[in-house]
Amino acid sequence: MKIFACTNCDYHSVTSKYTCPKCQQGKLQETEVSASGTVYSFTDIHIAPAEFAHIAPYTVALIQLDEAPVKVTARMDAEVQIGDSVELKGLEEGAFIYTKAD
């Protein structure tokens, strides 16, 4: 997956910005890293916003990427626990969909 790393400090993000919001000096450069990661925290969504009501209940996890100091918010397609290894399954309507790694 693509992440954006500051050329000046240790700031990393999954969203592109013109200048680094942390040090205000560096530019964010696109870097390709593995989408594999570890579940940092998760929550089950039972009352979903209208656009996701048809898939509720579902699990949203905060995933710490293995190869970069970035956390990604993703929808899980399986039950997970904190510390589980997960991998990117795909994108759906702009949302990251993750599944448990083998």
Ligand SMILES: [Zn+2]
């Ligand atoms: Zn910076």
